[in-house]
Amino acid sequence: MSDPIKRPGSCTPDEHRLHxxxxxxxxxxxxxxxxxxxxxxxxxxxxADIAKRAQxxxxxxxxxxxxxxFETWDPKPGRPSSxxxxxxxxxxxxxxxxxxxxxxATIAHKLNVVRCxxxxxxxxxxxxxxITRGAPDRAGFTRPTLGxxxxxxIGQLDIKLPNFILLDPNPEGNxxxxxxxxxxxxxxxxxxxxxRLGGTFTQLRRTTDxxxxxxxxxxxxxTYFSRRYESEHSSRMAAAENAAFEKVKGLMSSAxxxxxxxxxxxxxxxxxxxxxxxxxxxxxxxSEQGAPFVMVANGMxxxxxxxxxxxxxxxxxxxxxxxxxxxxxxxxxxMLDHTLVIAMGEFxxxxxxxxxxxxxxxxxxxxMMMTGCGxxxxxxxxxxxxxxxxxxxTSYNEQNLFATIFTxxxxxPYAEYDLTNMPTFHRVEDHAETIKDILA
Amino acid sequence: MKLEKPSEIFLPAGALGFxxxxxxSRLYAACMDGQVLEIDPAKDAKPAYVPFADKHTSYAxxxxxxxxxxxxxxxxxxxxxxxxxxxxKRSFRRVQAHQFWSWQIALSPDGELVASVxxxxxxxxxxxxxxxxxxxxxxxxxxxxxxxxxxxxHVPPVHCVTxxxxxxxxxxxxxxxEVRIYDVAGGRQVGGFTTPDFTxxxxxxxxxxxxxxxxxxxxxxxxxxxxxxxxxxxxxxxANGKMTWQRWAWRENPPKMLGQIHDGExxxxxxxxxxxxxxxxxFLMAGRQAQGTWNAALFSADDGKLISxxxxxxxxxxxxxxxxxxxxxxxxxxxxxxxxxxxxxxxxYGRIHVVPISV
Numbered sequence: 001m002s003d004p005i006k007r008p009g010s011c012t013p014d015e016h017r018l019h020x021x022x023x024x025x026x027x028x029x030x031x032x033x034x035x036x037x038x039x040x041x042x043x044x045x046x047x048a049d050i051a052k053r054a055q056x057x058x059x060x061x062x063x064x065x066x067x068x069x070f071e072t073w074d075p076k077p078g079r080p081s082s083x084x085x086x087x088x089x090x091x092x093x094x095x096x097x098x099x100x101x102x103x104x105a106t107i108a109h110k111l112n113v114v115r116c117x118x119x120x121x122x123x124x125x126x127x128x129x130x131i132t133r134g135a136p137d138r139a140g141f142t143r144p145t146l147g148x149x150x151x152x153x154i155g156q157l158d159i160k161l162p163n164f165i166l167l168d169p170n171p172e173g174n175x176x177x178x179x180x181x182x183x184x185x186x187x188x189x190x191x192x193x194x195x196r197l198g199g200t201f202t203q204l205r206r207t208t209d210x211x212x213x214x215x216x217x218x219x220x221x222x223t224y225f226s227r228r229y230e231s232e233h234s235s236r237m238a239a240a241e242n243a244a245f246e247k248v249k250g251l252m253s254s255a256x257x258x259x260x261x262x263x264x265x266x267x268x269x270x271x272x273x274x275x276x277x278x279x280x281x282x283x284x285x286x287s288e289q290g291a292p293f294v295m296v297a298n299g300m301x302x303x304x305x306x307x308x309x310x311x312x313x314x315x316x317x318x319x320x321x322x323x324x325x326x327x328x329x330x331x332x333x334x335m336l337d338h339t340l341v342i343a344m345g346e347f348x349x350x351x352x353x354x355x356x357x358x359x360x361x362x363x364x365x366x367x368m369m370m371t372g373c374g375x376x377x378x379x380x381x382x383x384x385x386x387x388x389x390x391x392x393x394t395s396y397n398e399q400n401l402f403a404t405i406f407t408x409x410x411x412x413p414y415a416e417y418d419l420t421n422m423p424t425f426h427r428v429e430d431h432a433e434t435i436k437d438i439l440a
Numbered sequence: 441m442k443l444e445k446p447s448e449i450f451l452p453a454g455a456l457g458f459x460x461x462x463x464x465s466r467l468y469a470a471c472m473d474g475q476v477l478e479i480d481p482a483k484d485a486k487p488a489y490v491p492f493a494d495k496h497t498s499y500a501x502x503x504x505x506x507x508x509x510x511x512x513x514x515x516x517x518x519x520x521x522x523x524x525x526x527x528x529k530r531s532f533r534r535v536q537a538h539q540f541w542s543w544q545i546a547l548s549p550d551g552e553l554v555a556s557v558x559x560x561x562x563x564x565x566x567x568x569x570x571x572x573x574x575x576x577x578x579x580x581x582x583x584x585x586x587x588x589x590x591x592x593x594h595v596p597p598v599h600c601v602t603x604x605x606x607x608x609x610x611x612x613x614x615x616x617x618e619v620r621i622y623d624v625a626g627g628r629q630v631g632g633f634t635t636p637d638f639t640x641x642x643x644x645x646x647x648x649x650x651x652x653x654x655x656x657x658x659x660x661x662x663x664x665x666x667x668x669x670x671x672x673x674x675x676x677x678x679a680n681g682k683m684t685w686q687r688w689a690w691r692e693n694p695p696k697m698l699g700q701i702h703d704g705e706x707x708x709x710x711x712x713x714x715x716x717x718x719x720x721x722x723f724l725m726a727g728r729q730a731q732g733t734w735n736a737a738l739f740s741a742d743d744g745k746l747i748s749x750x751x752x753x754x755x756x757x758x759x760x761x762x763x764x765x766x767x768x769x770x771x772x773x774x775x776x777x778x779x780x781x782x783x784x785x786x787x788x789y790g791r792i793h794v795v796p797i798s799v
Contacts (some may be wrong), residue, residue: 002497065645078784080453080473084498084517084541126511172644174675175667199489221448275647301646306679306710310597314561314568351784353454356679356710356728389779402519 028051054190056409058150059326060295061280062126063319064176065303066345068359071098071312072319072385073367076383079309081351081387083308097378100316103324106154111251112438116235116382119347119363124175124303127346127363132179134402135185135429140252141422144186146405147293149229149407151185151192151397153411155292163292166194170299177427194295197279201228267313271326272318274298284329286340300346305358319343327371340408344368351388363389368401370438374408379438388421399432407434441722442748444796449479449488451790454773457502457545458758458792458795459664461509466667468512469771470500476514476524481794492524496533502758504547504554506583513583515552521556521581521589530543533586544600548607553589553624555603557612559596560647568639568648570747570787572780578612580624597652604658611665611690613653615639619665621690633688633695640672640681654712654727659741660720662748664698666688668711668725680708682701687744699724701739705746707732710748713759713770722747726756731780736770736795752793768795769790 054224068083070076075087075098081084087096096106102112121127121136130136133143144152147164155163168180215330271277276298278312283294304311322344347358348366366383371377383392406413413428449467457470467479470487474496477489496516500789503514514522519538522531538558543554543608557578564571576591579600594612601612609630613619617638621631639651655668664687683706687698709759711727717738726736734749736756761768770793 005498086498086518170647174645183547272563273565274568275566277563278566299645299647302646303645303677305677307650307677310561311648311650313597314563316562317560352778355773355775356508356730357755357773358677358679387779387784 003099013437016216025296028073029364030421051063055156056154057291057335057336058146058293058373058405058409059280059283059287059339059341060146060293061319061323061326061343062132062295062297063302063343064173064297065124066127066347066361067302067319067364068304068308068312068349069115069367069384070103070311070349070351070359070388071100072386073097073101073315073369073405074115075099076351076386076388077388081389083353085313092378092380096252100313101320103320107324107327110331111369112375112379113369113375114381114396114401114435115367116391116393116395117348117366117368117390117401118399119366119397120360121185122347122362123348124300125178127361128179130269131246131346131398131401132184133237134398134427136305141425142183142186144188144192145184146402147194148185148188148192150293150411151408155192157292161286161289162195162248162289164192164194165283165286165294166196167294168196168299169279170295170297173297174303176297176300187258187417187422187425192248194268195365214379223344243324249316251390259308266323272319272321274318276318276330277322277325280326281377284326287335287344288333289331304349305360306356308349308353308358309359321341323369330372340370340373340375340405342368342370344370346356350437367390367394370405374410374440375438381404381435381437396435398433399430401430401433403428404435404439407439441652441738442798443736443750444798445772446750446752446793446795449481449792450788451479451489452788453790453793454755454757455771455790455792456499456757456773457581458513458760458769458771459494459503459505459512460760460762460769461505464707464762464767464769466793467616467769468503468505469792470496470503470514470516470685472499472764472773474498474500474518476500476512476522477502478526479792481792488555488698490529492531493526493565494522494530496520496522498541501542502542502545502556504545504583506540506547507551511583513547515546515556516547517541521545521554521586523586535581535586535588537581539577539741540596543598546603546610547583547599548624549605551649552583553603553607554581554583555601555610556611557594557597557598557601558781559594559614559787561597561615561788570649572596577614577714578610578620578622579785580610581606590624590627592620592627594620594702598654599652599654601621602657604662605660606662609658609662610660611656613656613667615652617651617653617669619653619656619667619688619690621665631690631695633690634666634687635688635697635698637666637671637684637686638669640677642673644675645677651710654710655714655725657715657723659687660716661692665715666714666723666725667722668714668727669711670708670727679728680729681710681731682706683709683711683725683727683729685711685725685739699744702744702746709735710755712755712757715759716741718761718763718765723745724759724768726752726759728755729753736768742749750795752791754791754793756758756793768797769793771796 086099090105151163347363403413453470453471453473498517523533562571577594578592580590673681709730730733737749738747758771772791
């Protein structure tokens with residue numbers, strides 16, 4: 001599937017820039033998991049009209065591995081749980097963020113932070129499923145993820161743009177790797193599976209590649225999907241791939257392939273040099289062109305059981321920079337009113353450090369941010385106690401979160417799925433209440 | 441020579457820095473709650489420590505005792521250096537040395553200079569190469585006046601620093617496994633080497649760098665440098681790379697690795713402290729054990745073989761021999777432990793391990 005992992009630091013960035021031609025050939029020649037190159041198919045003016053009448057969009061920055069709430073949204077200065085970073089005032093009087101988030105602090109009035117998330121799953125894969133599907137597993141039934149649900153509810157199946165796009169340049173990711181390879185559409189069916197961009201470290205920097213003509217590209221994809229079909233003999237998978245292929249085919253016939261080098265250098269510099277920034281910038285582009293749901297991840301970097309502060313000192317400033325750019329850009333473009341931006345992991349981190357100077361998994365009390373479509377702005381929901389050990393009063397779980405997200409998007413959160421020969425399922429079970437404080 | 445069973449002194453917060461008077465009657469610890477403590481190891485009643493009045497606003501990471509025994513200089517993740525009057529337990533000077541952390545400090549052999557290293561790891565490229573420094577990563581201050589007397593450039597984050605035995609040179613090591621050697625008086629870099637064996641870039645979970653050199657020291661003759669840390673990991677979050685030291689002849693052109701920890705003599709875990717025994721015939725490396733049988737061990741300076749080891753069941757952050765070589769102090773921290781749900785009290789998680797050395 002990929003080259004053997006080389007000695008750290010021994011490879012050059014060029015080696016991570018998979019050329020478009022090679023990428024297509026690679027798809028045709030190998031059994032790469034359902035990774036589809038949609039490079040740049042969305043800058044074509046054909047989609048301008050779609051963008052203009054764009055309904056509602058979601059950009060989910062999924063902070064896989066789970067960031068620390070103490071080093072982001074819920075600092076505890078002076079307490080044993082605080083860690084080494086200080087806190088800074090924000091544009092909301094009396095509210096402080098971690099000192100690692102100076103940019104977001106200036107736009108706190110445009111954000112909403114839920115500081116009292118309380119879930120019950122401390123293991124990654126199960127927690128990722130819980131927080132992206134909105135309910136615990138039920139044996140024998142696969143609940144669709146948020147992206148698939150949004151795809152089904154507000155996606156436009158007659159457009160040549162995927163309704164659910166997953167951007168993640170890291171083909172690995174431990175537990176997240178398993179998640180990415182799983183059925184993310186569940187009972188909604190393969191047409192709502194995400195189109196994933198990924199495979200090698202990054203496929204986004206195809207700066208000077210000669211353009212491959214459409215016929216070659218189509219042939220490569222056709223070959224690829226045919227082989228996948230032949231090898232897997234799965235009608236369900238084939239259907240998924242056919243659905244994806246139809247989109248690819250349509251897009252490729254009408255759009256130039258993506259060339260991130262054509263993005264304004266100014267934007268690239270603002271979003272930062274890392275792949276998370278590049279992908280978030282791409283997510284903004286996709287949303288501008290009407291993509292209903294774009295999920296951005298970057299492997300599983302937040303799982304800092306060791307070197308907690310040494311890694312968060314890099315990751316949090318990057319997140320701070322990216323979120324600031326994204327929210328500001330969407331706001332400046334008039335898109336924030338119809339684009340829901342969510343930044344969260346699958347849980348939080350422990351208030352206490354382990355012997356390896358890390359923070360461990362902590363679903364008991366953690367924070368997430370969401371703003372934009374259907375939400376107020378500048379609301380801090382809930383609180384934790386002085387050490388961040390427990391929620392201080394009200395807490396919310398994955399069901400409350402999903403009820404809030406669906407409501408914000410104008411989707412009935414309690415609607416019953418129309419399923420044949422299956423138990424009764426709802427978008428949100430148990431009529432879980434919304435997080436009312438932030439709903440507009 | 442053998443490391444005997446240690447005794448322990450409990451501290452409220454993890455100890456990241458350490459200093460001691462020559463006879464061991466007073467110890468000093470820089471702690472993760474920002475405090476600097478004076479410890480009386482002979483005192484039976486608790487607490488055996490007295491905090492200095494002025495603390496750091498983040499972790500205190502290092503302390504250096506001046507030769508006159510009257511002044512202690514501490515450093516912290518607040519980027520500050522604080523001069524404390526030991527008798528009064530009050531500070532009389534505070535210098536904002538860095539915009540980011542002071543990762544570590546080192547005192548020159550004559551006590552006239554204190555060096556501090558800094559640097560934040562920020563994404564500088566598509567592979568998350570560290571961004572260039574935004575301020576000099578290495579600074580040297582006059583201990584008497586507090587004046588900045590020298591600055592040097594490095595690639596952040598710079599984790600560790602040490603003076604040569606004659607005080608002429610300063611060495612500093614970073615996350616990328618690069619050691620730079622500077623001529624202190626001359627104000628220029630005079631050497632350097634890079635080893636790939638302490639750093640990893642983890643595609644399994646995280647597309648960024650991690651690890652690096654966490655401790656280093658010159659050999660008594662100043663001709664070679666010992667570095668310590670942890671070998672690369674396939675899962676960079678597991679903290680289970682090989683316990684590692686390497687010895688480099690830094691004056692050779694090009695610099696040459698003279699030796700490294702022997703196969704079969706190491707476990708896994710991050711090593712943060714390395715120092716020579718006063719007799720110069722052995723050196724100690726210590727840190728945290730993820731797997732294995734020890735976290736502090738003496739090695740022969742001649743052939744690098746392991747001589748003796750102990751397991752303190754903690755993360756050792758700093759090692760210090762008494763001048764007579766009969767006692768080893770290990771500053772350490774344990775996991776913080778959960779807050780007591782009833783009393784809402786936190787456990788003491790700092791330790792000073794006192795290790796007798798027998799011959």
